[in-house]
Amino acid sequence: MKKRILSGLALGASVALLAAACSTSEEPGGSGSGGTGGEKVTLTVWENNTAGEKGPKFWQDTKAAFEKDHPNVTIEIVPVPNEDLDGKLQTAMNGGNPPDVFLQRGGGKLAEMVAAGMVADITDAIDAPDIPEGAFGAGTLNGKRYSMPMSVQPGGLWYSKDLFKEAGIDNPPTTWAEFTDAVKKLQEKDIIPVALGAKDAWPAAHWFYWFALRQCSSDTLEKASNEADLSDPCFLKAGENLKDFAAMNPFQDGFLTTPAQNTPDSADGLMSQHKAAMQLMGSWEPGAVGSLTEDGEPLPDMGFFPFPEIDGGQGQPGSMMGGMDSFSCSSKAPMPACTDFLNFLGSASVQAAFATANSAIPASSAQEAQDTVTLPALQEALAAYAKAPYVSMWLDTRLGQNIGNALNTGIVDMLAGKGSPQAIIDGANAAAAKG
Amino acid sequence: MTASARENVRTSPADLSTGGGSATALPPHPARRRRSRGGWKARVEIVALSAPAVVVFVTFVILPVILAGYYGFFRWKGYGPPTEFIGLRNYVVIFQDPEFRSALTHNFQIVVLSLVMQGPVAIAFALLLNKKMRGQSLIRVLIFVPYVISEAVAGIGWAMILSDRGAANGFLAKLGISGESWLADPSIAMWTLMVILTWKYIGYATILFLAGLQGIPEELHEAASIDGASYWQTQRYVVLPLLGPTLRIWAFLSIIGSLQLFDIVYIIWGQYISGTAGVSTMATYMNSNGRMSGNFGYGSAVAVVMFLVSLVIALVYQRFVLRRDTAGALTEGEG
Numbered sequence: 011m012k013k014r015i016l017s018g019l020a021l022g023a024s025v026a027l028l029a030a031a032c033s034t035s036e037e038p039g040g041s042g043s044g045g046t047g048g049e050k051v052t053l054t055v056w057e058n059n060t061a062g063e064k065g066p067k068f069w070q071d072t073k074a075a076f077e078k079d080h081p082n083v084t085i086e087i088v089p090v091p092n093e094d095l096d097g098k099l100q101t102a103m104n105g106g107n108p109p110d111v112f113l114q115r116g117g118g119k120l121a122e123m124v125a126a127g128m129v130a131d132i133t134d135a136i137d138a139p140d141i142p143e144g145a146f147g148a149g150t151l152n153g154k155r156y157s158m159p160m161s162v163q164p165g166g167l168w169y170s171k172d173l174f175k176e177a178g179i180d181n182p183p184t185t186w187a188e189f190t191d192a193v194k195k196l197q198e199k200d201i202i203p204v205a206l207g208a209k210d211a212w213p214a215a216h217w218f219y220w221f222a223l224r225q226c227s228s229d230t231l232e233k234a235s236n237e238a239d240l241s242d243p244c245f246l247k248a249g250e251n252l253k254d255f256a257a258m259n260p261f262q263d264g265f266l267t268t269p270a271q272n273t274p275d276s277a278d279g280l281m282s283q284h285k286a287a288m289q290l291m292g293s294w295e296p297g298a299v300g301s302l303t304e305d306g307e308p309l310p311d312m313g314f315f316p317f318p319e320i321d322g323g324q325g326q327p328g329s330m331m332g333g334m335d336s337f338s339c340s341s342k343a344p345m346p347a348c349t350d351f352l353n354f355l356g357s358a359s360v361q362a363a364f365a366t367a368n369s370a371i372p373a374s375s376a377q378e379a380q381d382t383v384t385l386p387a388l389q390e391a392l393a394a395y396a397k398a399p400y401v402s403m404w405l406d407t408r409l410g411q412n413i414g415n416a417l418n419t420g421i422v423d424m425l426a427g428k429g430s431p432q433a434i435i436d437g438a439n440a441a442a443a444k445g
Numbered sequence: 446m447t448a449s450a451r452e453n454v455r456t457s458p459a460d461l462s463t464g465g466g467s468a469t470a471l472p473p474h475p476a477r478r479r480r481s482r483g484g485w486k487a488r489v490e491i492v493a494l495s496a497p498a499v500v501v502f503v504t505f506v507i508l509p510v511i512l513a514g515y516y517g518f519f520r521w522k523g524y525g526p527p528t529e530f531i532g533l534r535n536y537v538v539i540f541q542d543p544e545f546r547s548a549l550t551h552n553f554q555i556v557v558l559s560l561v562m563q564g565p566v567a568i569a570f571a572l573l574l575n576k577k578m579r580g581q582s583l584i585r586v587l588i589f590v591p592y593v594i595s596e597a598v599a600g601i602g603w604a605m606i607l608s609d610r611g612a613a614n615g616f617l618a619k620l621g622i623s624g625e626s627w628l629a630d631p632s633i634a635m636w637t638l639m640v641i642l643t644w645k646y647i648g649y650a651t652i653l654f655l656a657g658l659q660g661i662p663e664e665l666h667e668a669a670s671i672d673g674a675s676y677w678q679t680q681r682y683v684v685l686p687l688l689g690p691t692l693r694i695w696a697f698l699s700i701i702g703s704l705q706l707f708d709i710v711y712i713i714w715g716q717y718i719s720g721t722a723g724v725s726t727m728a729t730y731m732n733s734n735g736r737m738s739g740n741f742g743y744g745s746a747v748a749v750v751m752f753l754v755s756l757v758i759a760l761v762y763q764r765f766v767l768r769r770d771t772a773g774a775l776t777e778g779e780g
Contacts, residue, residue, distance in 0.1 A: 103524060104525070126525045209718055210715065264608060264609020266628075267608050267629045267714075267718070275605070275608060411738050419733070422718055426721045428631070441734075443538045444740045445520060445742070
């Protein structure tokens with residue numbers, strides 16, 4: 011198996027060398043090709059809506075609508091399963107044949123692509139008046155924009171109103187004291203307070219990130235993310251918060267080997283079967299849990315409340331964390347056809363269709379798009395998001411794969427009783443030496 | 446040992462040194478020599494017939510090893526060609542990383558435990574199956590089936606059975622016994638892994654030993670029984686020593702497979718928690734700190750370390766253990 015991985019690595023790499031040798035003569039973003047009136051161009055689009063029927067249909071409809079307006083452009087939609095997308099993209103970029111339009115996750119990943127000159131700067135070409143300024147944040151680097159946002163994914167606690175009622179909790183908690191009180195009440199009723207899919211590490215790590223958001227000021231968070239330096243004491247406090255919380259035993263037994271999503275034995279499965287009362291997640295939660303219910307529909311009793319405020323924390327009350335789906339143009343894509351397509355994705359009707367197909371919250375603030383948010387839980391999340399004084403990207407995305415991965419692993423170690431808050435910070439700092 | 450252990454052994458440089466036949470160095474065998482004198486036609490034939498295999502081997506085995514060695518000297522995120530040369534720093538970081546050291550320790554535990562757990566059981570199975578009895582072929586199939594099942598299927602199956610809410614604990618609960626955290630508890634997980642590995646690869650060892658047993662001439666059994674040896678004495682003093690070469694080759698394959706173990710661990714414990722559960726291996730470490738973290742230079746350096754560890758152990762083993770077999774000392778000692 012070593013050989014297989016080695017050859018995979020090296021094959022990609024040798025292709026990269028060849029590609030680098032071949033591509034030096036080409037000007038990135040080749041001028042003159044494409045355009046509205048001119049020669050025929052093809053845009054390949056890599057997206058991750060591979061499951062179900064609604065997502066793929068959205069992309070076929072979008073393709074048809076865009077081609078109708080732009081007769082010289084052919085769109086080729088390539089669905090790539092989400093877990094495979096990053097690897098394939100990296101290989102394609104090294105091979106010198108990247109897709110013209112592709113799903114962009116932002117953060118450290120975007121920074122690496124920008125450093126390698128693989129992604130087009132679209133600052134001047136963007137024409138999407140309905141997309142609010144803040145939504146571009148994740149795809150912005152050093153004041154330049156690199157991606158068109160499709161949906162925003164605010165995070166927080168998603169809970170079962172029925173189970174809360176059963177445990178005698180009348181209002182969703184807003185402070186940490188109320189929250190721990192609710193956990194105890196649920197435990198008394200033998201209800202699992204919190205579902206956690208720690209096998210995938212990131213769901214466990216999100217707890218640490220939210221504690222950090224409450225403990226650290228927004229300036230500290232920005233600085234720490236930009237410099238990949240977690241030495242500020244607020245991060246240690248966040249680790250201690252998580253350690254204390256884990257000592258309450260709020261998660262289901264065997265959380266360490268529980269996957270996050272997709273199967274009945276996953277954390278989402280516990281939510282869909284009403285075995286667990288809440289889960290800390292992004293706004294894909296109602297849809298993801300809904301796909302595991304018997305009728306395949308979102309749970310009717312699901313609600314949302316923001317991560318509770320913590321006394322003495324430096325974070326501005328109401329701050330949120332979230333992710334975002336956006337699309338970038340490759341630096342080799344034909345212009346302006348590619349940016350025309352991104353602007354089309356930013357239009358209110360396409361944003362509305364995307365949100366409907368994915369049970370998502372559209373990035374566009376146009377009424378037509380916002381009207382698609384009909385699930386009560388999503389509406390509650392959106393309301394909290396709209397009021398937030400500061401919104402941070404998921405910290406692991408923000409810090410990049412390398413440190414994000416080390417943090418996630420360190421946090422799981424601590425939850426399993428094998429580490430300490432200090433070890434989480436040390437592990438993240440040690441990872442910097444590996445890349 | 447794993448299925449890919451055999452691939453690796455077949456293709457490892459260590460194996461080449463003992464005679465993976467190269468076309469130019471023909472052994473001084475009279476018949477062969479006559480043919481090699483047969484002229485161009487024979488040489489063209491040899492080159493033409495071996496070329497595809499050699500090309501594939503060089504492209505997908507030799508070249509990647511060299512490239513990994515090259516990338517190991519760089520800090521490289523995988524986009525574009527590597528440019529940031531950092532000398533041996535990746536290697537320094539690897540050996541200072543406690544995570545890597547514990548992965549290496551786990552590998553050596555797996556090496557030893559695989560030999561100790563699989564060897565005696567496989568010999569017992571082979572002795573049993575070597576006797577004529579009813580249902581023999583059925584038992585043989587049952588023992589061999591786990592080896593034929595793909596690692597992915599076996600891994601997913603075991604993960605579901607042994608998870609905290611899985612079938613195993615459900616069954617124990619019905620008997621009134623409270624279950625364990627088979628996969629998550631670091632004090633149990635390594636043993637769980639060893640039981641799964643034994644279940645998975647015992648069939649392969651058994652088939653090897655059975656082939657070895659069937660190569661032992663019937664006359665020796667007869668001679669021993671005429672001399673008054675009991676069944677157990679025959680096994681101990683006649684059969685086991687003659688099984689030596691087979692045992693030593695099996696141990697070699699098992700050791701290499703254990704050092705490079707990846708698939709079962711990765712499938713059951715996933716991308717993140719093998720270190721937490723105490724079952725990480727060098728290969729899972731390479732995956733999580735290389736590919737998963739986007740550190741392709743560092744990952745390549747880990748691959749090189751893995752390669753060197755396996756190579757050194759393979760060479761030492763061949764030099765000191767397998768030499769007896771290659772020298773034709775088939776009747777000496779035991780495995």
